[in-house]
Amino acid sequence: MNASYAECTARQRIERLFDADSFHEWLPPAERLTSPHLAQLGVPCAFDDGVAIGRARLDGKVVFVASQEGEFMGGGVGEVHGAKLVGLLRRAARDRPDAVVLLAESGGVRLHEANAGLIGVSEVMRSVLDARASGVPVLVLIGGKNGCFGGMGIVARCTDTVIMSDIGRLGMSGPEVIEASHGVEEFDSRDRALVWQTTGGKHRFLSGDSDVLVDDDVEAFRAAAIAWLGVQRPAILDSLEAEHRLLSERLHGAPPGADAIAFWRQIGIQRAEQVSELDSEALRELRSDAGLNREPS
């Protein structure tokens, strides 16, 4: 039976994506490791502070897992939430599971927790890189309705592999934030086509910010995660500089006022004007035809 990944809660995603009954949770809700900040603001806490972490199996392989709940504070990273992610990644660097799989859905830092959340997110970035440096691949899956923004958007791009559905969105500042700071003429956050053309899964896949584009289906995410489980990207200065050169070339090669469609043409995507109507299989072909694919090795 097909199940929408976007419609699932964080815990349903864990249950359905990994091998049956293989999830062992660390710091489960009954431990009541909750936010020390929210109650002071009159906001109810969640018993897991919006993220479930633990160990599971994926196609028999041992993986460490975190799943963010987008319905609780938009998946915002508070002090405890961040500490749980950091603890999971540090344990991964020590215990060397076959991979770490992050089911990300987050608007970034939980504003209620201000600096504690900011420090938390920065520690998550550091620990992702540390886990990778110790030889553990880190994958991030993005397909929730809240997308993956702010500090968590950066965390996603610190990983080895990004798997997204077309519903998924990935970015730094969210649409409303850009509109608030640069005006509606610059970015109309209510223009859904614009929002998805600039942050959605299809755009991220074509631009190479995401490695895999899947349908909004739990099984499709599972199959992609299995295929890319052992894939590692070198986290070294050379690869970072190569990325910067690529981005710089694209920026300088873009015609003035270029929109997403012009950008897709610029990087060699055929039928760019049809992208919004095409399904993920057609998109995979277009990217492959343009010679932009990165395959699981």
Next chain:
Amino acid sequence: MSMSNELERLHFEFTGGRPVGPFVPALVGVVGSGNLEVLVEPREDAACTVEVSTSARGFAPIWEAVMEDFRERHPLAGLRVSINDMGATPAVVSLRLDQAVAEIAGPRP
């Protein structure tokens, strides 16, 4: 300092129910707008307790009615229920409580 931001905390306790026996703690629901999470855990004694933490203040009589209804439908003992609520309606609360009880009735350790 304004105290208008405080959460309301409510406590209910029932006795005389049927012992549920040992079970693995279960969590249902999500703390989102108009929604709630319910954590159910075993208790050593024969009581059934419910602790509620809610952002919607001033609804204690309604919570009382919902809890009385819960006790009538599920007269249980040895159960600790903990709720984080973000303004769920009584019907949603009752459904989540039913869902939590159904989780307990599932596989035993």
